[in-house]
Amino acid sequence: MHQHFKKKNPLEHVIEARKKGRIASSETHGMELPGHVAAASDAAKETTLILLILWALLGIEDHWFMVTLIAGWLIWKVGRSAILGWARLERLHRVIEEERYEIEHHRPQEKEELRALYQAKGFSGKLLNEVVDVLMADDNRLLQVMLEEELGLHLESYEHPLKQASGALIGVAGATLIMSFGLFFLPNWGPPLCALVTIALSAGGAAQAEKRSVLPAVIWNLAVATLAASSAHLLAALLL
């Protein structure tokens, strides 16, 4: 067994490579959406929840306190989103470099992997040989196939880290605006109402973009947010 396979057969090697690909490409905000939409939805929900809990616990009568808090939170969310995006991009670029090295230096082993991949897809005999030969003929094509088939990566499908961060910025800013409306104009019952609206909108929008059922997504998100805020409120009443 060639050391390239690390004591595994080609198919096991491919399965491990896919795992590596998944780690390299994992969406920093935990969803398979274009980065900026996921970032916006995620940031909006988190911002809303933090403001809701603070309102429930402290009342937030000092509006400047909220402004300073949100300014810091906004910078953190935007910066973190960009850093995570760049980290993912760096991981992906490293993976592509490694795969290119493998193709250049371990061609027979790459050919075995390709054969195992297409055998698993049902190809056999002469057709399998032809498919493998055609794919091995062009390094450029081979690299694309190995990235997509072996590592399970998708080309041209991620947003630039700064675009992703701009999504986070819009999420925090949007949620803050809606919550501010509640805090300033309806201080008694406005914040929870605005929080429900914000969370429902961001969860529903994300579910629609992901082509999931909107209603369960909205309800589940609202339920978790209510549980979190209410638990904090009740625990504070018990312990503080």
Place this chain on the structure above:
Amino acid sequence: MKPYVFDEFFSSGRAETISPFLTPTSRKWGKHLSLRSALLSLTLLAFAFSFSWFSRDLSLLFLLMVYFLSGTPALINSLHDLKNLELNIDVLMTLAAFVAVAIDSALEGALLLVLFELSHGMEDAVSSKARSALHNLNHIAPKFAHMLDQEGIFYEKSVREIQVGEILFVKNGEIIPLDGVIIQGTSSLNLVHLTGESLPISKTIGDTVPAGARNLEAALTIQVTKTSSDSTLSRVVKLITEAQEAKPRLQQWLDRFGKRYATSIIALTFLFAIGLPFLRSMSYFGHEGALYRALAFLIAASPCALIIATPTAYLSAISASARKGILLKGGMTLDALASCNLIAFDKTGTLTTGQLQCKTTDIPDDMLAIAYGLERNVVHPIATAICHLAQEKRILPAVVTEFRAIPGFGMEGIIDGEKAVLGRPKKHAKRGVLAFLEYRDQTYLFEFSDQVRENMQELIQSLPLQAIMLTGDHEASAQTVAQAVGIDQVFANLLPEDKLDKVALLSEQGLAMVGDGINDAPALARATVGISLGRIGSATAVDASDVVLLTDDLHQLTWLFKKSKKTGRIVKENITLALLVILLTTTPALLGYIPLWLAVILHEGGTVLVGLNSLRLLR
């Protein structure tokens, strides 16, 4: 989705702007990121400065953002340098910028960071085009070849896997993937990518053919004689790589100077911090203490003016050149241009237009009509020249029937019931480009030559450098062109390797090389300065060169050489001024003769002067 071409991504140094993983629409977010970040920092710094008169906290908030945007990358780079035990001007600048915060001079520190990032960002933006010298060669080199299996079916095979002795097929119009010998077929090959010669040459059974040549006519069967790693095209790639690595780096002087300067200043800072109380009666701590004075010295000695001394001058000159249609790949090119004493021209396509002109004028009109009738059926430089001559003389083409192209030779057809043959003679090869026409037992000879560009003699005379010619063409053709343009020194019959050796030798005296073909690329990369022609030049030549004449107007060279000399003068003035300012501010500040704020004002005044001096190059 189209198949992604990874070569460009790798040759760009994994640039975000062409990352295969990013969506095409979001790639633009990564364009000139460093420059954009520096400009944002500059704006924030302006706010910080403005608010420093009214609200210290607000000013500090903006300064914090400046330190975040410009300081974080500088800190990372400096820590990398320190990890590699490298003490350079970057480390000094970062140290000074962060130490400035400790002695309440954050504004000055931020200015240092912004200027530094701005100069780096601008340099990156200017030189980003120069990174993909080999990318275009990869476009030309076929990745796979057509092979024949035992059942007579064609299949594709990666050129990396093809061994010596294997048989491959090259169809009409395809590029030959590997060096080999023709074992079946006759055709014409265009070697313009390899030799710069635009005239196709005939190849038949037994002839060797190089990888990278384009097969123009009939299909060829070739037996491979060299693997992909040894092929002609790979050799050109290797030559370019070696030439680029061997290129004299003028940056090295500044780097060496920067290292010595940084080491000296940091060492002096420590020395003053420890030694001042022994020389003068002062304590270590407090605003009049040795530590404070040493840190003030470090900030005053931070090379603010020095940082912008060269990039502003270069960028002004680059900008002025760009307005004239001259693309300079980096500021160091101007230094290199100023140091040149010789200028070498390639012949075909550079001194000449690369298009053939029919020199024979005594051909009877009816014979020219026959030649026109035959040649208008094909695409070939000789055909173009004959058709052009006939059209100039307002001669109509003869009616040709039973036309037949003969690969590797020429063509034949029937005119008024008689057979006419037009082709290239195997004899008279040394007389230049010839074609003959046989009709009714009569033979007529056509002679062709390359057209010399207009006003080349005036240009050669006006250049402040000694002109020479380097060409792969034969001696007679080279001498004819040299005489026409007024060049005395000619080196002919040069293969790309020979040309490279000659250029390496002449570069010791300072050589500017002007060329356009892929065969010129190694020489362009190796010369003190490589100059290529943007419109007609091959993409590889353009990438391998330091200067691109976007309009192909060689007459701009005179202006460019003058500009480079002026830039050199201004850079020297700037460096002198910057060092003088540093010297005049650091010593009094250290000894306590002038307060730190005055030292900083003098320091920044010097920076402004240096900037203004550079702007003179914009004219």
